[in-house]
Amino acid sequence: MxxxxxxxxxxxxxxxxxxxxxxxxxxxxxxxxxxxxxxxxxxxxxxxxxxxxxxxxxxxxxxxxxxxxxxxxxxxxxxxxxxxxxxxxxxxxxxxxxxxxxxxxxxxxxxxxxxxxxxxxxxxxxxxxxxxxxxxxxxxxxxxxxxxxxxxxxRVNQADGEDLVKTSACNYYEGVTQQEAEKYYEQLRRQAGGNEQPSFGLNSKLVKKGGKLVEERYTADGLYGEAIRKIVCWLDKAREVAENEQQRRVIALLTDYYRTGDLKLFDKYSIEWLRENEGDVDFINGFIEVYGDPLGLKGSWEGIVEYKDNVATERTRKIASNAQWFEDHSPVDPRFRKAKVKGVSAKVICAAMLGGDEYPSSAIGINLPNADWIRARYGSKSVTIGNLTEAYNQAAKGSGMNEEFVIDEETRALIRKYGDLCDDLHTDLHECLGHGSGQLLPGTSPDALKAYGSTIEEARADLFGLYYLADDKLVELGLTPDKEAYKSQYYHYMMNGLMTQLVRIKPGHVIEEAHMRNRALIARWCYAHGNGTVEMVKRDGKTYVRINDYQRLRQLFAELLAEIQRVKSEGDYETARQLVEEYGIKVDADLHKEVLERYRQLNIAPYKGFLNPKMIxxxxxxxxxxxxxxxxxxxxxxxxxxxxxxxxxx
Incomplete structure (x- = not known):
C-alpha cells in the first residue's frame, strides 16, 4: 500500500x-x-x-x-x-x-x-x-x-439520584462513596485556595485504607509504575531527537511529572506545551480527559503523536487569528466573555499514532489543556485531526444514510455540496474557539457542575461553533463559500441530535455518553422552544426533521449558548441538572424503534475505529x-x- x-x-x-x-x-x-x-x-x-x-x-x-x-x-x-x-x-x-x-x-x-x-x-x-x-x-x-x-x-453510571461512584465499575475509586470523594476533593480545593489550583485527583486512584481516604498516585514508583517507567524511557529517547529546545523542555517537564506525580509540574508542563508551536511534530501523552470518571475528576491515560498538515492549517489559522473578534461578538453576557483572549493556536494535523483512550476509537478534534485557569491566562492549543476526518468521510460515502434520513433531495444536495467542509469547520470552531471561550466568575469552582460538567462543556463548545458557522464573518474570511453553506451543518446536526444518533442506543436504554447527551440537549431544546422552527414530520410512514427557518434556528442556538455559558460561569449546578435531565437523556421508544429499523436495513456499523500503521x-x-x-x-x-x-x- x-x-x-x-x-x-x-x-x-x-x-x-x-x-x-x-x-x-x-x-x-x-x-x-x-x-x-x-x-x-x-x-x-x-x-x-x-x-x-x-x-x-x-x-x-x-x-x-x-x-x-x-x-x-x-x-x-x-x-x-x-x-x-x-x-x-x-x-x-x-x-x-x-x-x-x-x-x-x-x-x-x-x-x-x-x-x-x-x-x-x-x-x-x-x-x-x-x-x-x-x-x-x-x-x-x-x-x-x-x-x-x-x-x-x-463502567460509568450517570443516573441522577444514585451513588455514581459506587455504581460505576471504572477503577478510579475503591471502598469510597460519591459523597466521600466529593468532600475529599472539596477540602483539597479549600485548603489550596486561590484561582490557580492544580487538577486535584487527575492522576490518582482514591481508596479507603484503615478507614481513611488515601490517593494512590500514578507515578514511576507508584501505581502503574512499571508502565510509566517504560513510557518515560521512550520519552527520554524522543527528547534526544526533538526538533527544538522547547520540545526538549516540554518532555523534561512531562517526565519529571511522571516520576513525581506532582500536579503543579503537570500545570508547568501544560503551559510550556502551549508555548511550543514552532515544530511540525507534537504529541499528547498522559492522564488527560475525565469523561471516564462519573465525577469528572480523574484522567484516563491517552496518547497521540501528530505532525502538522501545513496546507489545511491555513484554515484554522484564520480562525485562531480572529479569536478576539469571535469572543467580542459572542451572544453571551459580556460578564462571561474574556476581555483579552490569549494564546489561541490551532492547526490541522495528521495523526501518526493513537494510543490508550484515543485508540482504536479516537477524537477528531482536541483542545487542551483542560484547566480553566491555564486557558484564561495562557490560552489553549487546538487541533483538528485531518487524516482521521478524511477516513470517516470516505467510509460514509455511499452508505445510504442521507438518502434514508434526510427529508428531501434539495437538502441532500446541500449536504453533498457543503457537508464535509462545514463538518470540518464546526470541529475547528468547537475546538479552536468554543472550549477556549468564556470565563468563570471569580470564586466559581471548575468542578461545580459535577457529573453534568462534561455534557455542559461539550454543549457550550458545540453551540459556539453552530452560532458562528452561519456568520458573515466566515464568508468574509473565505472559510465558507457563501451564505447558504451553514445550512448543511444545521440540518445534519438537528437530524443527528433528534434522530439518527439513536442508532447507537440499545432499545430500552437512555442516553449516557456526554457528547451524545450534549447533542440531544441542544437539538431537543431548540425543537421545544422554536415554535415550529424545527418540525418532526411524517412522510410515507417515516419520520423526518424539517427546518422551516434557519436564521431563527441560529437565534435559538444563540439563546441556548447564552444560558449554557451562564450556567458554566456561575457554576449553576441545579440548572445544569435540569437541562441535561430534561433534554439530554430520555429516549422516545417509538421513534427509537423506527430509527433502528430503518438503520438496520442500511447494514452500516454505527461505530468506527482505527488501525494504526506499523512503524518499522x-x-x-x-x-x-x-x-x-x-x-x-x-x-x-x-x-x-x-x-x-x-x-x-x-
Missing part, C-alpha cells in the same frame, strides 16, 4: 468497523522528525495496559485469559462458542475492557460459562493472569464479572536508524495480539 493511498474500511464485527488512516506526507519529513515520531509512538503504545486497567479492575485479567484461550485452545475453533468468544475478545480489545466504549454498558457474551470453563481447563497457560493461584480460583472470580449482568453492569525502524550495519518504514497491512487481530505482547506492562 503506497503512502499516499487513502484510508479504507477494514474488518467489521458486532457494531464496529475498523478503518485505516494514512500518514500523508510522512515520507517528506526529515529523518530526525521520523525518529522523533517513532520514539513518541513507542511511548504512546506503552500506556495501553494503564487505560485498560483504569476502565475496570478485572479488564486486564479477562483480556489476558481470553487471549490465551484464543491462541492456544486445542478444541473446535469453528464452534459457535469459540467464534462468539472471538467476537467478544475483539470487542474487549476495541473498548479497552468489557464495557462498550460509548454506552459504557457491559457486553453480554454469546458463549456460555460452561463452555469457557471447559475451554480454560483444556487450554495450557504459561502463567495465570491476575496472580490467581489456580484456574478454578481465576474462573470463580472472573465468570460472574463476565456473565452475570447484575455484577458491575456499568530501518537500521544500518551499526544499528543506527536510517529510516522509518510504514506498513499498513497488519490486520486487527495481528495488531492487537502484537500490542498485548510487545507493550505488556501490567
Amino acid at each position: 503506497e503512502n499516499n493511498t487513502f484510508a479504507f474500511a477494514g474488518e467489521r464485527f458486532a457494531d464496529l468497523q475498523m478503518l485505516r488512516y494514512c500518514l500523508n506526507g510522512f515520507e517528506q519529513l526529515s529523518l530526525q522528525q521520523k525518529k522523533y515520531i517513532y520514539y513518541l509512538a513507542k511511548a504512546t503504545l506503552t500506556g495501553r495496559d494503564i487505560t485498560t486497567d483504569q476502565f475496570g479492575k478485572y479488564n486486564l485479567p479477562i483480556r489476558k485469559l481470553l487471549e490465551n484461550v484464543y491462541l492456544h485452545f486445542p478444541g473446535d475453533r469453528e464452534s459457535k462458542d469459540f467464534l462468539a468468544m472471538t467476537v467478544y475478545l475483539k470487542r474487549v480489545w476495541f473498548s479497552n475492557g468489557i464495557y462498550h466504549h460509548y454506552g459504557c454498558e457491559k457486553f453480554q457474551p454469546d458463549f456460555s460459562e460452561s463452555w469457557l470453563r471447559k475451554a480454560v481447563d483444556d487450554t495450557p497457560f504459561e502463567s495465570l493472569p491476575g496472580n490467581y493461584r489456580s484456574k478454578q480460583e481465576m474462573m470463580d472470580v472472573l465468570c460472574p464479572v463476565i456473565f452475570d449482568p447484575n455484577v458491575l453492569p456499568k 525502524a530501518v537500521t544500518d550495519d551499526h544499528g543506527e536508524i536510517t529510516d522509518i518504514r510504514l506498513d499498513y497491512s497488519e490486520s486487527y487481530e495481528e495488531q492487537m495480539l502484537r500490542y498485548s505482547k510487545e507493550y505488556a506492562t501490567l
Whole structure:
C-alpha cells in the first residue's frame, strides 16, 4: 500500500468497523522528525495496559485469559462458542475492557460459562493472569464479572439520584462513596485556595485504607509504575531527537511529572506545551480527559503523536487569528466573555499514532489543556485531526444514510455540496474557539457542575461553533463559500441530535455518553422552544426533521449558548441538572424503534475505529536508524495480539 493511498474500511464485527488512516506526507519529513515520531509512538503504545486497567479492575485479567484461550485452545475453533468468544475478545480489545466504549454498558457474551470453563481447563497457560493461584480460583472470580449482568453492569453510571461512584465499575475509586470523594476533593480545593489550583485527583486512584481516604498516585514508583517507567524511557529517547529546545523542555517537564506525580509540574508542563508551536511534530501523552470518571475528576491515560498538515492549517489559522473578534461578538453576557483572549493556536494535523483512550476509537478534534485557569491566562492549543476526518468521510460515502434520513433531495444536495467542509469547520470552531471561550466568575469552582460538567462543556463548545458557522464573518474570511453553506451543518446536526444518533442506543436504554447527551440537549431544546422552527414530520410512514427557518434556528442556538455559558460561569449546578435531565437523556421508544429499523436495513456499523500503521525502524550495519518504514497491512487481530505482547506492562 503506497503512502499516499487513502484510508479504507477494514474488518467489521458486532457494531464496529475498523478503518485505516494514512500518514500523508510522512515520507517528506526529515529523518530526525521520523525518529522523533517513532520514539513518541513507542511511548504512546506503552500506556495501553494503564487505560485498560483504569476502565475496570478485572479488564486486564479477562483480556489476558481470553487471549490465551484464543491462541492456544486445542478444541473446535469453528464452534459457535469459540467464534462468539472471538467476537467478544475483539470487542474487549476495541473498548479497552468489557464495557462498550460509548454506552459504557457491559457486553453480554454469546458463549456460555460452561463452555469457557471447559475451554480454560483444556487450554495450557504459561502463567495465570491476575496472580490467581489456580484456574478454578481465576474462573470463580472472573465468570460472574463476565456473565452475570447484575455484577458491575456499568463502567460509568450517570443516573441522577444514585451513588455514581459506587455504581460505576471504572477503577478510579475503591471502598469510597460519591459523597466521600466529593468532600475529599472539596477540602483539597479549600485548603489550596486561590484561582490557580492544580487538577486535584487527575492522576490518582482514591481508596479507603484503615478507614481513611488515601490517593494512590500514578507515578514511576507508584501505581502503574512499571508502565510509566517504560513510557518515560521512550520519552527520554524522543527528547534526544526533538526538533527544538522547547520540545526538549516540554518532555523534561512531562517526565519529571511522571516520576513525581506532582500536579503543579503537570500545570508547568501544560503551559510550556502551549508555548511550543514552532515544530511540525507534537504529541499528547498522559492522564488527560475525565469523561471516564462519573465525577469528572480523574484522567484516563491517552496518547497521540501528530505532525502538522501545513496546507489545511491555513484554515484554522484564520480562525485562531480572529479569536478576539469571535469572543467580542459572542451572544453571551459580556460578564462571561474574556476581555483579552490569549494564546489561541490551532492547526490541522495528521495523526501518526493513537494510543490508550484515543485508540482504536479516537477524537477528531482536541483542545487542551483542560484547566480553566491555564486557558484564561495562557490560552489553549487546538487541533483538528485531518487524516482521521478524511477516513470517516470516505467510509460514509455511499452508505445510504442521507438518502434514508434526510427529508428531501434539495437538502441532500446541500449536504453533498457543503457537508464535509462545514463538518470540518464546526470541529475547528468547537475546538479552536468554543472550549477556549468564556470565563468563570471569580470564586466559581471548575468542578461545580459535577457529573453534568462534561455534557455542559461539550454543549457550550458545540453551540459556539453552530452560532458562528452561519456568520458573515466566515464568508468574509473565505472559510465558507457563501451564505447558504451553514445550512448543511444545521440540518445534519438537528437530524443527528433528534434522530439518527439513536442508532447507537440499545432499545430500552437512555442516553449516557456526554457528547451524545450534549447533542440531544441542544437539538431537543431548540425543537421545544422554536415554535415550529424545527418540525418532526411524517412522510410515507417515516419520520423526518424539517427546518422551516434557519436564521431563527441560529437565534435559538444563540439563546441556548447564552444560558449554557451562564450556567458554566456561575457554576449553576441545579440548572445544569435540569437541562441535561430534561433534554439530554430520555429516549422516545417509538421513534427509537423506527430509527433502528430503518438503520438496520442500511447494514452500516454505527461505530468506527482505527488501525494504526506499523512503524518499522530501518537500521544500518551499526544499528543506527536510517529510516522509518510504514506498513499498513497488519490486520486487527495481528495488531492487537502484537500490542498485548510487545507493550505488556501490567
